[in-house]
Amino acid sequence: MTFDIDTLATILRDAAKAEVMPRFRRLDEGDIREKTSAIDLVTEADESAERFIKAACSGAFPDALFVGEESVAADPALLRKIGDADLSIIVDPIDGTANFAMGVPLFGVMAAVVSKGQTIGGIIYDPLGDDFMIAERGAGSFLVRPNGERQRLQVAAPAPVEELFGVASSSFLPREERRQLLQRMAEIRVFANYRTAAHEYRLAASGHVHFQFYLKLMPWDHLAGSLLIEEAGGYVRKLDGSPYLPTDVDGGLLTAPDAATWKAVRELVGPEITA
Structure with missing residues (x-):
């Protein structure tokens, strides 16, 4: 099954621009709820962004299993389907929700692509910097700047x-x-x-x-x-x-x-x- 990771990256960016950034530092008290603790939160932005991404993915990748953090909160059985699906898209609509809810400009939108139990693609989008880090298995990791320029990534050298x-x-x-x-x-x-x-x-x-x-x-x-x-x-x-x-x-x-x-x-x- 073919998969275009750049299409998924565009979906994440569109969701952030439409549903996340307009709510940053503009959430009302009722827009923030605790899940398991005071630092484990969900906001209206998380839920709206996930709905946006899910709808866009259903159009672009109709055969893929969609697994979102908020979707799993409603249906935990989704987790058990990842290993067997031909293609899964796993999404965190806002990673760093506590930061987002407190107005701290440090959060991201993430998605992984899994095929038959193996991760084949990954994206981490920074809505404030408007850039991506993208990896495809066997093809390297890259920073993709807003103008489309790509820079290959390399982990730190070992140190004492x-x-x-x-x-x-x-x-x-x-x-x-x-x-x-x-x-x-x-x-x-x-x-x-x-x-x-x-x-x-x-x-x-x-x-x-x-x-x-x-x-x-x-x-x-x-x-x-x-x-x-x-x-x-x-x-x-x-x-x-x-x-x-x-x-x-x-x-x-x-x-x-x-x-x-x-x-x-x-x-x-x-x-x-x-x-």
Whole structure:
């Protein structure tokens, strides 16, 4: 089944311009709702953008299974269909919803393309910069500027542990494990959390961050970015060292420039953290 990733990229951009950016810093109190916690939010913009993307994809890719973050909230069974579908489009209409809702200009629109259980395409769109990072399996990762100019992406060169820059989401850990993790991460140079995987993956794919560490694996958060990292020359594995698959929803994830750096960071994370 053929697939045009540039068409999907255009759909994401159109959705952001029509449904996301007009609502940025203009949300009413009733437009923001909690899902599981005060930092796990959904807004009217998320839902409207997903409806826009789903409708456009049904026209452009009528045979594809559409799996959106908000769609799965309504129908969890959609997740189980990704592994067997000939073609799936997995979408996060706004990654970094908490930032978006608070007026912080750091959020993105993401989509991954999966064919028969393998991720074959990934897009991370920055609505404020109006540019994309796009990867296709076997074809490399690229920054696509608003004028269409393409720049090949490359992950950072390996570095000693004390020189590493890393990002992680540790909020899902129990308090004592989180405390121990943060103490161990004092060994590296910079350890941060931008509250948006979209921009963390963009930083890593363009060589500005050495590693990423995540515990919660939902496909709309990580499929596009993990392919960007791999196609930019990086190394992506679950915490047990196994490959990350589109059907995985647990097991933790760690990205790095190479296998040796991955192993060094995995030791810092600690054997007790297995997700």
